[in-house]
Amino acid sequence: xxxxxxxxxxxxxxxxxxxxxxxxxxxxxxxxxxxxxxxxxxxxxxxxxxxxxxxxxxxxxxxxxxxxxxxxxxxxxxxxxxxxxxxxxxxxxxxxxxxxxxxxxxxxxxxxxxxxxxxxxxxxxxxxxxxxxxxxxxxxxxxxxxxxxxxxxxxxxxxxxxxxxxxxxxxxxx
Amino acid sequence: xxxxxxxxxxxxxxxxxxxxxxxxxxxxxxxxxxxxxxxxxxxxxxxxxxxxxxxxxxxxxxxxxxxxxxxxxxxxxxxxxxxxxxxxxxxxxxxxxxxxxxxxxxxxxxxx
Amino acid sequence: xxxxxxxxxxxxxxxxxxxxxxxxxxxxxxxxxxxxxxxxxxxxxxxxxxxxxxxxxxxxxxxxxxxxxxxxxxxxxxxxxxxxxxxxxxxxxxxxxxxxxxxxxxxxxxxxxxxxxxxxxxxxxxxxxxxxxxxxxxxxxxxxxxxxxxxxxxxxxxxxxxxxxxxxxxxxxxxxxxxxxxxxxxxxxxxxxxxxxxxxxxxxxxxxxxxxxxxxxxxxxxxxxxxxxxxxxxxxxxxxxxxxxxxxxxxxxxxxxxxxxxxxxxxxx
Numbered sequence: 001x002x003x004x005x006x007x008x009x010x011x012x013x014x015x016x017x018x019x020x021x022x023x024x025x026x027x028x029x030x031x032x033x034x035x036x037x038x039x040x041x042x043x044x045x046x047x048x049x050x051x052x053x054x055x056x057x058x059x060x061x062x063x064x065x066x067x068x069x070x071x072x073x074x075x076x077x078x079x080x081x082x083x084x085x086x087x088x089x090x091x092x093x094x095x096x097x098x099x100x101x102x103x104x105x106x107x108x109x110x111x112x113x114x115x116x117x118x119x120x121x122x123x124x125x126x127x128x129x130x131x132x133x134x135x136x137x138x139x140x141x142x143x144x145x146x147x148x149x150x151x152x153x154x155x156x157x158x159x160x161x162x163x164x165x166x167x168x169x170x171x172x173x174x
Numbered sequence: 175x176x177x178x179x180x181x182x183x184x185x186x187x188x189x190x191x192x193x194x195x196x197x198x199x200x201x202x203x204x205x206x207x208x209x210x211x212x213x214x215x216x217x218x219x220x221x222x223x224x225x226x227x228x229x230x231x232x233x234x235x236x237x238x239x240x241x242x243x244x245x246x247x248x249x250x251x252x253x254x255x256x257x258x259x260x261x262x263x264x265x266x267x268x269x270x271x272x273x274x275x276x277x278x279x280x281x282x283x284x285x286x
Numbered sequence: 287x288x289x290x291x292x293x294x295x296x297x298x299x300x301x302x303x304x305x306x307x308x309x310x311x312x313x314x315x316x317x318x319x320x321x322x323x324x325x326x327x328x329x330x331x332x333x334x335x336x337x338x339x340x341x342x343x344x345x346x347x348x349x350x351x352x353x354x355x356x357x358x359x360x361x362x363x364x365x366x367x368x369x370x371x372x373x374x375x376x377x378x379x380x381x382x383x384x385x386x387x388x389x390x391x392x393x394x395x396x397x398x399x400x401x402x403x404x405x406x407x408x409x410x411x412x413x414x415x416x417x418x419x420x421x422x423x424x425x426x427x428x429x430x431x432x433x434x435x436x437x438x439x440x441x442x443x444x445x446x447x448x449x450x451x452x453x454x455x456x457x458x459x460x461x462x463x464x465x466x467x468x469x470x471x472x473x474x475x476x477x478x479x480x481x482x483x484x485x486x487x488x489x490x491x492x493x494x495x496x497x498x499x500x501x502x503x504x505x506x507x508x509x510x511x512x513x514x515x516x517x518x519x520x521x522x523x524x525x526x527x528x529x530x531x532x533x534x535x536x537x538x539x540x541x542x543x544x545x546x547x548x549x550x551x552x553x554x555x
Contacts, residue, residue: 004398006423008453008544036548038422039397046397048423048547086551154308156400158423158452160512161301161505164308164400182555193552198417199458199541204552229410230469251472254390254414256550257421264472 009159082122236260301504312399322492443520
């Protein structure tokens, strides 16, 4: 089973613009991307990004040991969106370098519990994490019914021009 | 589309499930398992009401399959809505003051 | 694919080299204008193409279906089989899926495409492809032509090529598909209209569509700025920016909001 995450270019620009804004004390920003499942009966599922929900400045927690720590409120709101069953939710943040981004050890510790909550709330939609670099992207996707993240997918930026990325490699640049 | 409770109750009485779908600028009301007029084969079908103008009709009722009926009207239209194929006859209901359940009934008269 | 093949089209840039290898292109309707689309995709080197056409080739298609042979008439060759043959002759290692059905009967395959080009006869058909394309975030390029009889004057050959890009103006915003035309079609009770076509007009429109597809897929020129709606005048042999775009350059499409993506989920009432 594989997936294709399609992100409209205008949405990606909005995500980048928000994530690149400086914060008073957090080294990084995070947000949540809403994305719905498509072609659910096909071998390659589609994940269709539709909206970005930033985390307000006041909802970050000052923790110098990590790039960004957010409070419970933005996560609760993300879970509420997942509860509708109409959209999946993806945690998103960015690493400020070029080339293929990799989830850090902290990412792999901190993000899965958030995704677990999303998956409990919205079992019929995909959830996961999206990581952007300056010119590429990577995702971990939990498809409905799967307990383990799936990285066998591709990411397509839908705009002019389109950009095609293989999730597990760095063929393309966003 | 905010639907008053009494109108919702009328719709819910029509079938197993009643839902709203929005697509391409139009709103549709879906009724799963709606009883069709006597003499229809099959006797029951899912129906999809478009209560606003579509294809030159003030409103349209689509069926999940072609139905043979006492009226003998042919299902000459096919449309794809919300990723399903739907079928319709050529039948015009010019009333715009009907509640959704009444509008569905008015369309179903074409099958009598 | 060897280096010389890439180099001859090298001006299209590295984005093109990647796109033609990985992009999944859908072609709906592969006769007439669609036959040019298939031919050009093959020569350009696109490796993943899905063709949809339920029809069988007939004598009435011979004048406008590039790649067809006279023998296809008696053989009643499926139109997608002709497309497959064209592809096999040019690019035998490409992954081609010939679907001899309406696309609606294999919508899963259309949804899997990254870009779709439609060459079909009806306005309702155009709207249906576009609606699915928007729902699954697929750029859609549409072409069409018609011949009008004008009393006391030569016939007028006209056509258009439209790009429907998710987030941008749709075919209704661009007045390519209107309620009036949909109503007229519906009033014919499903009767098919035989539209006149000619191979040179189809070729011009199809070439424009491929040009726009290349721009969408790899942005090589930077010159084409959406919205893109081209009007074709077959009498003067011109393709130019449509006057319908005047004043609509910054239209925000109200018909396909960003939230209406993915497999449809009804709202319980």
